[in-house]
Amino acid sequence: MAATYAAPVPPSPLVLACGLTTLDVRQTVDRVPGPDEKVVARDLAVEVGGPAANAATTCTALGVRARLLTRVGGAAVGRIAGEDLARHGVQVLDLAGPDDAPAVSTVLVTAATGQRAVASVNATLATRPGAGSGAGSGAGSDAGPGAAPGSRPDARLDAALDGVTAVLVDGHHLDLAVPVAATARARGVVVVLDGGSWKPGLERLLAHVDVAVLSADFRLPDGPGREGREGREGREGREGRDGADLLEAVRALGPAVAAQSHGEGAVEVRSAAGAQHVTVPPVAVVDTLGAGDVLHGATVAWLACVAGRREAPGDGGSEALDAFDALRFAVTVASASCAAPGARGWTADAGAVDRFRAALPR
Template identity: 50%
Template sequence: MTQLPTVLACGLATLDVTQVVDRVPGPDEKVVARSLAVAAGGPALNAAITAARLGCAATLLTRVGEGGPAAAVRAELAAEGVALVDAADAAWTLPVSTVLVTQGTGERAVVSTNAAGRAPSAPADVTLPDGTAAVLVDGHHLDLALGAAAAARAAGVPVLLDGGSWKPGLDELLALVDVAVLSADLRLPDGPQGALDDDDVDALLAGVGALGPAVVARSSGPGPVDVLVRTGGRSKRGRVEVQQVDDDTIVDTLGAGDVLHGAALAGLARLPRTSLALPGAPADPGLVLVGALSALTVATRVATASVQHAGARGWTRDPELVATLRAALDG
């Protein structure tokens, strides 16, 4: 029997309370929800479950703690086959996210306490699971992220950043990242903050790359994923076109970015080392670009499938779809 690739996702876990509404209420207004769902969430958690569904042995390093919401998260991770390393102390309270999904468009509005200011920032002492092939960090729980990325760097294991937004300490973390996949919302603190034109995107990719990653990609929802590879003093640009779907098939965009990053993590764990630009092992930028485009192409397919189902993991309830996507990664 072939051994499953082992991956570690490090970052935020939450309990998500999601309600579907016809529209987001205005000030002092109440609306009646069409449905209610309570489930485990968070970028790293959703990425870990995505990777597990795509054929990886996944571990989540986070802070969960005790209490009812924490127990629900633990139970869901166990049901999904994701191992949990819980770094919470007795004072930790699991963040709860309130999510409003607009019926008809799948757009979402999210309110969450996340983990800002609630944990130490000095790097934690992290031991990678045996056989770890790739590590994901989402920038939350910076002490855990720095510890996990440093351990991966020492072991020659690639580190993937889920760059949802700029967070304090991200420049320090990027120095230990090999592949950064940015959302359309991320901006450099000293760069343009509004809508970006093509030159701005080029500058963003180069600016993030200058902080450490050899591969920097930027997703843009249903738009293409732009990719920059810089290694051995040379650079290559590439682009992944995203499969387009009819608007009336979009059910929910919640967690689509998390799914994209989890699928990219699963793809990265399968790439041969010759397709990775790891420190101390110079690689041809063309080969690295081919590997990055291959992993991201399948990752965008998984993310596209996710928005056509309810929640971040609705797509996993279709065994045929899961099998097809997993085979695309294995191929």
């Protein structure tokens, strides 16, 4: 009797998002108030935010399991954030202390344009009762108490990667992100960077990133893109030579693929295969809050689903093809996000959610 062999079983998609969690207080206004002025908001919502947290909830909305490695804490604000994440099916691995709390962001969305104004603190200044009065657990620290840059502060980081098929890091909590990305890369797990802005030490993280997806405002501290949005001559300049130089400079720091979003403009992609562009579908904008986080979450969800197709770790050609397909999918989800309030408003359209889920490679 001839021997039979079972076909290899592809890994079940599981994303690990590592980075910032915030609690967002969002209000819609007719216009942003000026100095010493009060305005009446049209509505109010209190919900979890932060790049990594929003990416994780995007994954679960798309039917892809998500685990979030972050610092939330046991203070009242942290409990609210943790409960909200649990309601959205995100498994939270919280490395904060019982008295720590996440940052709180205040967001004003202009009703007529969907543009948002945000006041927040990043992971280095996250709110903590008695901050500055004791060692604590470093809920708001990118280095963590007593942690050397790039060190492994907790053995749970290895366990966090168990079963994971794709990783997203947002540049916050670098003491967690760097060893997580390095270990993932060593295991052949694709690592995606949400590059919202440059943060000190980000070069250490980029060394372990496969796909870097940058915001329009991302710039290097010294080099291409440092002039930022204000110093460029319109979108043509941002997507022309300066943008290409920036993406190549980022690729030189480690990623095989670097991409940059430009709002409603095309996403520019650079890899060893050359330059490509992903067209963004037009929508009637309601709220741009969290659209970039949704873009990154949908990108890593796609890559988690195709993880079994990668020929080998660090295969630049395969990564470029997967990343381009992932971004083509992700821009449709991010556009839908812009047509609804908040980072998760799009999930209220069950028909759209079903279409997006069906479009993912399984």
